[in-house]
Amino acid sequence: xxxxxxxxxxxxxxxxxxxxxxxxxxxxxxxxxxxxxxxxxxxxxxxxxxxxxxxxxxxxxxxxxxx
Numbered sequence: 001x002x003x004x005x006x007x008x009x010x011x012x013x014x015x016x017x018x019x020x021x022x023x024x025x026x027x028x029x030x031x032x033x034x035x036x037x038x039x040x041x042x043x044x045x046x047x048x049x050x051x052x053x054x055x056x057x058x059x060x061x062x063x064x065x066x067x
Contacts, residue, residue: 014040017044021048031045
């Protein structure tokens with residue numbers, strides 16, 4: 001990453017990067033490539049592995065998690 005590109009990345013908040021990465025629809029190959037770009041991107045892409053997906057099928061199980 002060039003110094004100029006790194007400077008631009010540091011001005012954008014993680015929430016904005018996260019929204020842009022979500023547009024990739026969880027393509028693991030692309031997310032893996034992004035994770036090697038910078039520590040900031042690695043942190044953001046790691047978050048995707050830990051974020052639960054809520055669907056109609058998973059809703060009945062959430063009450064058990066919070067008991």
